[in-house]
Amino acid sequence: MNLDLSELRRLLAIGTGVGIEIEDDVLRVAAVRVRPSGARLLGAATINGFRERTAAGWGAVCTDFLKRTGASHLAATVLLPRRDVVVRLLALPGVKDQDIASAIDFQIDSLHPFPEEQATYAWTRLGGGGAVLVAITRKDTLERYFGMFSEAGVKVAAFTFSAAVLYSASRLLARPPAGGFLAFTAAGEGLEAYGESEARPLFSAAFDVPRDRATELASAELRLDSDAEPVDIATLLPNPGGAPPDYDLSRNALAYAAALAGACPRLALPLNLLPAENRSSNSRVIYVPTVALLAAALISVAALASITPVKDREYLRALETETARLQPLARKAGEADRAIEATRARTRQLDDFRRRSKAALDALAEVNKLIEPPAYLTNLDMAADSITVAGSAEHAEPLLKIFDSSPLYQGSEFTVPPSPNGTMQMFRIRAARKGVPQ
DSSP: OOOOHHHHHHHHEEEEEEEEETTEEEEEEEEEEETEEEEEEEEEEEEEETTTHEEEEEEHHHHHHHHHHTTOOOEEEEEEEEGEEEEEEOOOOTOOOHHHHHHHHHHGGOOOOOTOEEEEEEEEEETSSSSSEEEEEEEHHHHHHHHHHHHOOOOEHHHHHHHHHHHTTTTTTTTOOOOOOEEEEEEEEEEEEEEEEOSSSSSEEEESSSSSHHHHHHHHHHHHHOOOOOOOGGGOOOOEETTOOOOOTTTHHHHHHHHHHHHHHSSSOOOOOSSSSGGGOOOOOGGGHHHHHHHHHHHHHHHHHTTTTTHHHHHHHHHHHHHHHHHHHHHHHHHHHHHHHHHHHHHHHHHHHHHHHHHHHHHHHHHHHHHHHOEOOOOOOOOSSEEEEEEEEOOHHHHHHHHHHTTTTEEEHHHHHEEEEETTEEEEEEETTTTOOO
């Protein structure tokens, strides 16, 4: 019997998770149990005004909820507020997995507005193509929330963001809508959009404009038909069995999605902004390696006890002598490897600069052709594989199609929504460069 990927994921979807959404001064909490047959809501809670309360106060409410749902042993998957996370979708075709981290690190400062050395980020490949999803937040923001949850006594397995858990949860027990879609959910006084399409495997943005205008902007980014009707984000998620009649899935969709992703972390996008040393484990299974190592240690002790003390001391002395002899050689070998790798990196960088000079000039000339008067540019920023331009035009929306029709650019997007500038519209567009030498 042949199983496709979605059927295999469904068979592996087994686990229990806790999700927490931070929305302004409200915490939305959900606990779910996932099985191949479906998802069951163990419980949900809303903690209002948590920022004005002591951490111990709202932490006690959260801890009591986890005990009542039988999830007190679990660590939570926490969604940072969307405004605190910068989400970028990079096109890195042909870049090997081992080189992606270096490629992102090379251009990370151009992907966010935070002060230097204040950004922390996580990334993952998206699908089978060259798309890479990057999430960036401020270090002090992450430290503030981690300290808050630690003081409250709530264990945290991951700090992530809405788009990552929606992408994962929508594929856990079924498939997302085919052909592309756009979905909205309320985010404070604004809207949060999530979508997927053939032109853009993932789109995430927060809007403080009317729904019709948000739909127009998001549809343009996704290259969807203008008459495409947006859906509620809750429709992308599996129906929660066991939910009480008054449970509003639409209002609690993000916390529910976070709990689904936390229940099956190996089937979810590995976009965790929390440093590894600060993460709490989600399962009692973590004690299995400890027990196994303890058993192995006891067996080793029993075996060593059978060796005579004289042979034991001789063996240990021989080991120490050999270790002391080999340590200098090991250090020199490590230093030589690091020096060789540093030289190779510098050589590759110089080669890249030489290959990219002509491509950079061609890219600049192409921008001059694409931005025709009376439109004009006020700023241009070119990276190794992308270009960002800012300026004014009579109509900004058509510029995305103009850039995508160019032989040198693809995947163009507005980094901020167009805004009025007298009789014209101010715009800021980021586009990936085609055919950039690797």
